[in-house]
Amino acid sequence: MTRINVMQPWLGEEEVAAVTEVLRSGWVAQGPRVAEFERRFAEHQQVQHAVATSSCTTALHLALVVAGITADDEVVVPSFSFIATANAPTYVGARPVFADVDPVTGNLTAETVAAAIGPRTRAVIAVDQGGVPVDLQAIRAVCDPRGLVVVEDAACGAGSTYRGRPVGAGADITAWSFHPRKVLTTGEGGMLSTNHADWAARARTLREHAMSASAAERHASVLAPPEVYTEVGFNYRMTDLQAAVGLVQLERLTQVVRRRRELADVYGKAIADVDGLRAVADPPWGSSNFQSYWVEVLPEYPLDRDGLMARLAAADVSARRGIMAAHRQPPYVHQTSALPVTERLTDTTLILPLFHQMSESEQARVVEVLREPERSA
Template sequence: MSRINVMQPWFGEEETAAVAEVLASGWVAQGPRVAAFERAFAAHQEADHAVAVSSCTAGLHLALLVAGVGAGDDVVLPSFSFIATANAATYLGARPVFADVDPVTGNVTAETVAEVLTRDTRAVVVVDQGGVPVDLDPVRRLCDPQGIVVVEDAACAAGSTYRGRPAGAGAEIAAWSFHPRKLLTTGEGGMVTTSRPEWAERVARLREHAMSVSAAERHASVLAPAEQYPEVGFNYRMTDLQAAVGLVQLGRLDEMVARRRALAEGYAKALEEVDGLRLVADPPHGTTNFQSCWVEVEEEFPLSRDELLVHLARADISARRGIMAAHRQPAYRYRYGGGLPLPGTERLTDQTLILPLHHQLSESDQARVVEALCRAGRAR
């Protein structure tokens, strides 16, 4: 038997040709392909402005910075997320305040956010966990009148929809990931989208050391103008090599989403008769791209989550534990300091696993996974 991978990026000859064209051009750093990728991504996601960056973590950092978050502020965010969500607030000297999540969707809600707002809350970060779109509108109705900026961590959400529009379209500012575990990948890389032109302009400047003159402007001049640095910036640039891949991947996105949704539907139908396994599904307010196809191992299932992972591994099937809980990690355990209990977060962190799901997953491979899950359901 060959190993079944939990995730795998989908590349073709088009990506290879796009990279070769950039190499032949001699312009491999941030340049015309990055600008083209920004325009195409903004159009696809129905965003007013898009600025490419080196990672989603960099995007979150800059999004919070331009939103006015600084030292001493509180930033409400889910513990049930990759550690980068909390790290971005910490980079700015702000205090992460952990909100619980809905145990069905894995996302924060207006109710869980309201429970932990403080008088020092400057921003709230909502996450489209695993591609499941967060119910953004109620959170904004809660926060906007209080002057609290809502940042959407849409790292996993390219190809998901919210109330009939692309995920992130209703956000004042959002950050995206193009890591290989995401549908649309550039190897590493990210994007910031925003409805506010002044924020987009500042993000674009800050990603390039806050230089007053861009690299493109300097290159276009025989005698380059002298640049100034009005504030401390960062090296958060994307390269044209990455953007060239991103442009091809963006053209594949709709096909990738359709394929993943079909595979997820196959899992759902096959597992209907297996008691104790609950597969993630579309929420009432949108559709998921199934960036992560996670399943909750409930108490009536014969094996625990960790026992099921071992069972799958013995069948040469690679699965992964579900999303981490940041408040349990050493870096944040002392910062968390015993806030409100997070029962939804801890339940999902302890009881979920991610099943293999990617574009190249064959019907026979999926049948192997399903058969192994059904065998586990009869284990005792």
């Protein structure tokens, strides 16, 4: 048997050719390809501005900075998310306040957000966990009357939709990831998108050390203008090499999502009648790209989550434990909020292999392992 990985990025000769062209151009740092990727991504996501960054984490950090979140503010976040979601408020000196999530989608809800809001709350970070779109309108109905900034962490969301539009289009500001485990990858890299022109302009400056003249502007001049560093900035730039890959990947996004949804449909039908397994699915308000295909292992199943992972591993199938609970990690253990759904999902979910190149036989092998304990029980 050959190992079935939990994911594999889909990269081909088009990406190789795109990177080669950049290498031959002599301009490999942030430059014209990055600018083109930003324009094309903003158009695709139906927003006015997109700002490329070195990662989704740095995009989240910049989002909070340009939105004016500072020390002593509080930001409501899900604990049921990669730790970067909680780290971003910490970077600006704010306090992340953990809210629980919906037991079906794994996302924040209007009710869990409202329960976590306090007098010092200035923003909410809503995550499209695993690509499942968060119900943003319901959350905005809670946040907008209170003047709270709604940041969407769409790290996993490229290609998912919410009420007929791309996810992220309805937030005040959105952060994206292009890590290799994401549906659209640039190797590493991220993006910030918003309809606030002033926020986008400041983010462009801050990502480049807050220089008054960008590197592209300076290199375009024979006599480079003197630069002024207008505030304390950051080195959060994307390279043209990464953006060249991103442009190819963006062209493929619709095709990739279609394939992932086909694979997800096969999984869903295959385990629908297996007692004790509940699979992630589209919510009523949108469609998922199934960046992660996660399954909850219920008490009725013959094995617990870790037992099922061990059985998959014995068949040379690589699964992953479900989404982490950030409030269990050392930097955040002091948080005392009751998060029963988060803790249950963290302890009972696992992520199954799903990638564009997955063959019918590979998926059948995974399904066979999932159904085997039921037959032998």
